[in-house]
Amino acid sequence: MSEPRVRRAEIAIEQTHVDRVYTRLAELRTQAEAMRAKGYELGHGAQREAVFEQASMLFERDMMVYHANQTLQTLDAEYEGLVFGRLDHASDDEPIYVGRLGIRDAEFDNLVTDWRAPAAAAFYQATAEEPMDVVRRRVIRCSGQTVLDVDDDVLMAEAVPENMQVVGEGALMAALGRSRGEKMRDIVATIQREQDEVIRAPWRGVTEITGGPGTGKTAVALHRAAYLLYRHRRQLGGAGVLVVGPSGVFTNYISRVLPAMGETNVELRALGELLDGATGTHQDPARLAAIKGSSRMRKLLARAMRETPPDAQTEMRIVYKGEVLKLDAKELEKVRRKVHSQGGPPNRSRVRAAETLLEALADKADEHAKADGRSSDRAELITELGERIEFHRFLVVWWPILHPAEVLRWLADEKRLAKVGKGLLNREEITLLAGSLADRSNGWSVADIALLDELRVLIGPQPKRRRRAQSIELDAAPIQRGTTGTGPQRPEHYDEYSHIVVDESQDLSPMQWRMVGRRGKYASWTVVGDPVQSSWPDPPEAAQAREQAFGRGTAHRRFTLRTNYRNSAEIFDLAAKVVANQAEADELPKAVRTTGLEPEVRPVDPAAWESSVQAAAKELMGAVEGTVGVICAMDRVPEVERWLSGQADERLKVVGSLDSKGLEYDAVVLVEPAELITESSTGRRVLYVALTRATQQLTVLASDPSWLP
Numbered sequence: 001m002s003e004p005r006v007r008r009a010e011i012a013i014e015q016t017h018v019d020r021v022y023t024r025l026a027e028l029r030t031q032a033e034a035m036r037a038k039g040y041e042l043g044h045g046a047q048r049e050a051v052f053e054q055a056s057m058l059f060e061r062d063m064m065v066y067h068a069n070q071t072l073q074t075l076d077a078e079y080e081g082l083v084f085g086r087l088d089h090a091s092d093d094e095p096i097y098v099g100r101l102g103i104r105d106a107e108f109d110n111l112v113t114d115w116r117a118p119a120a121a122a123f124y125q126a127t128a129e130e131p132m133d134v135v136r137r138r139v140i141r142c143s144g145q146t147v148l149d150v151d152d153d154v155l156m157a158e159a160v161p162e163n164m165q166v167v168g169e170g171a172l173m174a175a176l177g178r179s180r181g182e183k184m185r186d187i188v189a190t191i192q193r194e195q196d197e198v199i200r201a202p203w204r205g206v207t208e209i210t211g212g213p214g215t216g217k218t219a220v221a222l223h224r225a226a227y228l229l230y231r232h233r234r235q236l237g238g239a240g241v242l243v244v245g246p247s248g249v250f251t252n253y254i255s256r257v258l259p260a261m262g263e264t265n266v267e268l269r270a271l272g273e274l275l276d277g278a279t280g281t282h283q284d285p286a287r288l289a290a291i292k293g294s295s296r297m298r299k300l301l302a303r304a305m306r307e308t309p310p311d312a313q314t315e316m317r318i319v320y321k322g323e324v325l326k327l328d329a330k331e332l333e334k335v336r337r338k339v340h341s342q343g344g345p346p347n348r349s350r351v352r353a354a355e356t357l358l359e360a361l362a363d364k365a366d367e368h369a370k371a372d373g374r375s376s377d378r379a380e381l382i383t384e385l386g387e388r389i390e391f392h393r394f395l396v397v398w399w400p401i402l403h404p405a406e407v408l409r410w411l412a413d414e415k416r417l418a419k420v421g422k423g424l425l426n427r428e429e430i431t432l433l434a435g436s437l438a439d440r441s442n443g444w445s446v447a448d449i450a451l452l453d454e455l456r457v458l459i460g461p462q463p464k465r466r467r468r469a470q471s472i473e474l475d476a477a478p479i480q481r482g483t484t485g486t487g488p489q490r491p492e493h494y495d496e497y498s499h500i501v502v503d504e505s506q507d508l509s510p511m512q513w514r515m516v517g518r519r520g521k522y523a524s525w526t527v528v529g530d531p532v533q534s535s536w537p538d539p540p541e542a543a544q545a546r547e548q549a550f551g552r553g554t555a556h557r558r559f560t561l562r563t564n565y566r567n568s569a570e571i572f573d574l575a576a577k578v579v580a581n582q583a584e585a586d587e588l589p590k591a592v593r594t595t596g597l598e599p600e601v602r603p604v605d606p607a608a609w610e611s612s613v614q615a616a617a618k619e620l621m622g623a624v625e626g627t628v629g630v631i632c633a634m635d636r637v638p639e640v641e642r643w644l645s646g647q648a649d650e651r652l653k654v655v656g657s658l659d660s661k662g663l664e665y666d667a668v669v670l671v672e673p674a675e676l677i678t679e680s681s682t683g684r685r686v687l688y689v690a691l692t693r694a695t696q697q698l699t700v701l702a703s704d705p706s707w708l709p
């Protein structure tokens, strides 16, 4: 038979199986609905014992179908189908079909094996050197319920039976060459062996995934989350899994991957969305972000919350038995220090503050009495003054219940900041930080969120009845929770996740590590990062905070991925040049796919930016089927958006350099690379990130050629 005919015949064979799977799925659905209806009926019936037995069966069946339904709902034409693989073994005539979930027929025989089950492992791990009894591995590509194509690897050439057909040459390359949509796709059908090893690594301790751009770190981390939940649901499912990404754009980009594998209750949160009640909406300029992220802020904030609130009176006067008792600013300060020195967060210390204040007033009365040769009754004074309304009026302002946002805003006062920042920040840093906190026009920045979270813990919980008020106080915007679906509702400030995935971890500041660490006191970790893409200026400081976040004595295992699956070799060559002096040779991955299309570097006349960007975007929109990203320095985003407003299209996105982390596009227009270098203290690395976002085509527009090494 000719190759196309063989292919058609093989596709038809697989279609038969896929049809069986969907028929069975429909059956399961119908049965479930019928059982559910019957369940209600039985539930109201009289035969209690029988009902109980039936009910537990119903529950199991319902759960199974519930999951199947959910998975089906999330599979749309953009995704590969439910069944995506087949293994033919040397020692067994029955093939195994691998898919997104396990399905059995009425006789309880396997129709599809879940990709995470041990029986499916060979699909990812078998090689020609170590075939694991697999003669032929087949990737089946479906759209919905229709088989589009098959693609085979022969792993035991000597064992291929006469009637076995082999077609295709490379499901991976086909997958990599396909155009990209708005959201990341799962890679279940083509996970590579080095990736599979990471996905299936033990769940305990810290699993670190490093590797250059496009090596699949994010994809692998998400598949690992799905795998761990499947294999260790008892240990990990209840307390939950949290995935932390650099930005909302990023968590949105990856939001479809887990649901496509049937996992709908993993919580996805951007660094700016980790704290309930406040959202970080923008990035600070690099210099400011470096100050806010530094671990020096920890001490500074601890000092800040111990200060006298700005609107508290500087003196206390109260009349007792015809005599004025007075505490001046210094004396009040002494009382405050005394309360703080006994430890405990301020929001839990108000009663103690009242007592200490009353003691100080009693001391005053003693002094007066002594001078007049009288005796005074301390207990009586304390009881009486403690009940006075004016005393309480003073107390609530002098020792208010603190809110994180309020304490942080106190530091907009440069004088106050200089006082608490003494020995921690220099003059210039103080001016910069105070200026940023004074400017309320922009809302919170991403770096502010870690400061608010730190303060939240330092000042202690709000008394219960004021909880609601706190959420409103932190931020008027609604809480955005990034679950991948209809997961369980967790309480506010939940901190008991059993597993935390941190993506783009190279950029977390020490303060952000503290914030993330707080949420996983008992967690195991998957930490993804590439030191070469780091935009954090003080790596050792961040490394220390990171180790503290993981907790002591945690086992570490580290994997490095070395193949770049995203960029064409032509594009990656250019990117690698930009960081050649800053990366060890083995830190740069190898790009496996060539397209024959060299990236284009186009000089631009500074007077003609607008038309140049418009033209380049238009060309690339015509050249690729999928998405086109226009990447520029953070400051330039509004301007570039304006230039492209006439070309509005779902496929065309303008994105700032720092926000482009983790994203990818079919084609990229990079605007003025020299600006990406100067906008941050680790500029070349930021440029490297931007240059490695495109899968097929890249056009660099530059009026300043200094970026090219």
Ligand SMILES: Nc1ncnc2c1ncn2[C@@H]1O[C@H](COP(=O)(O)OP(=O)(O)OP(=O)(O)O)[C@@H](O)[C@H]1O
Pocket (backbone or CB within 6 Å): 172, 175, 176, 185, 186, 187, 190, 191, 192, 195, 211, 212, 213, 214, 215, 216, 217, 218, 219, 220, 530, 565, 566, 661, 662, 663, 664, 692
């Ligand atoms: N085994 C695979 N099969 C198909 N596609 C893959 C495979 N591995 C990775 N990819 C694709 O390569 C691209 C890059 O993957 P991913 O974004 O996970 O890389 P990354 O290492 O996190 O990159 P970066 O550090 O640049 O953010 C994605 O489109 C992903 O789907």
